[in-house]
Amino acid sequence: MPRVHNPNVMVGYETSDDAGVYRLSAECALVQTVDFFTPIVDDPYTFGAIAAANALSDVYAMGGTPITALSICAWPAKESIEDLQAIFRGGADKIHEAGCVVLGGHSINDEEIKFGYSVTGTVHPERVLTNAGARPGDVLVLTKPIGTGVIATALKRGLAGDEHVQASIASMLRLNRGSAEAIADLDVKGCTDVTGFGLLGHARELAVASDVTLEISALAIQFLPGALEYAQAGAIPGGQRNNEEFVRESVSVDSEIAAELLALMYDPQTSGGLLIAIAERDLGQLLVRQPDAFPIGRVVPKGGNPIHVVSRQVF
Numbered sequence: 001m002p003r004v005h006n007p008n009v010m011v012g013y014e015t016s017d018d019a020g021v022y023r024l025s026a027e028c029a030l031v032q033t034v035d036f037f038t039p040i041v042d043d044p045y046t047f048g049a050i051a052a053a054n055a056l057s058d059v060y061a062m063g064g065t066p067i068t069a070l071s072i073c074a075w076p077a078k079e080s081i082e083d084l085q086a087i088f089r090g091g092a093d094k095i096h097e098a099g100c101v102v103l104g105g106h107s108i109n110d111e112e113i114k115f116g117y118s119v120t121g122t123v124h125p126e127r128v129l130t131n132a133g134a135r136p137g138d139v140l141v142l143t144k145p146i147g148t149g150v151i152a153t154a155l156k157r158g159l160a161g162d163e164h165v166q167a168s169i170a171s172m173l174r175l176n177r178g179s180a181e182a183i184a185d186l187d188v189k190g191c192t193d194v195t196g197f198g199l200l201g202h203a204r205e206l207a208v209a210s211d212v213t214l215e216i217s218a219l220a221i222q223f224l225p226g227a228l229e230y231a232q233a234g235a236i237p238g239g240q241r242n243n244e245e246f247v248r249e250s251v252s253v254d255s256e257i258a259a260e261l262l263a264l265m266y267d268p269q270t271s272g273g274l275l276i277a278i279a280e281r282d283l284g285q286l287l288v289r290q291p292d293a294f295p296i297g298r299v300v301p302k303g304g305n306p307i308h309v310v311s312r313q314v315f
Helices: 044-061 081-097 148-156 161-173 179-181 197-209 227-232 238-250 261-263 280-289
Strands: 008-013 019-022 029-037 065-075 101-109 112-121 138-141 188-193 213-215 250-252 274-278 294-301 306-308
Touching: 008 261, 019 179, 029 044, 044 065, 044 081, 044 112, 044 161, 044 179, 044 274, 065 081, 065 274, 081 101, 138 227, 148 161, 148 213, 148 238, 179 274, 188 197, 188 306, 197 213, 197 261, 197 306, 227 261, 227 274, 238 250, 250 294
Parallel strands: 065 101, 213 306, 250 306
Antiparallel strands: 008 019, 019 029, 029 112, 065 112, 138 274, 138 294, 188 274, 213 294
């Protein structure tokens, strides 16, 4: 794509950020994003809600507040209209939970179901969070456990227990709104959400844009219940392999780290958590506000590969 030259474009696509940001005034900027995908669960209502949470997440990752959304739907004519209506209801309910409104949308006839949203939000120009904001000395914090891709693959293969599927669904349904609000007044400049490129893919974007190296402790990462077991059983999604192929040259890995742990770090996530680079002095306050969040590493001066996965604690 040609580079955009406009003084009001605060964040474009050059830094692989989660959304674009356009300054309207000294007090307000627009945050804009779009995301849609094929069903990750069988229940139509739940799929719609997850798709909405996933699309909203990009606005939260930029430090913004979502205000409006437009639905995007590809629907095969042979499929049930009742299922389509359930998808729209699930999405609308989740959008409304975020304090956002659906203004309309667009649908087309297609051979495969796809659904999602284009979301617009607002942010103060001085509070924009980007991939380019991580600073040496910052602590890396993740706000959700990972493993949704592996669990979805295990479900398709008939391996996944219902309790593990339900835990994964609950995680995907949880908005990143609380995490965004928790860091709004803290010393955070770098942030992204962990979605289709997996933890290491999105961490690489953060490291490259910020011109730093990220040390990530494999011991500190939390996984969804059952995810490690299913990874050991070989329930690895195709997207995981694509992520690893694209990112691995940017990643150095301690030899002691088990293959299944590393596989999960490449696992594509749906509606994953925020990966936050926060000043160490504010870490305690964040963990009080978000008890489910957990530190996974540190930002260090650039040296060697953008990502170093280590087998020790680094904080």
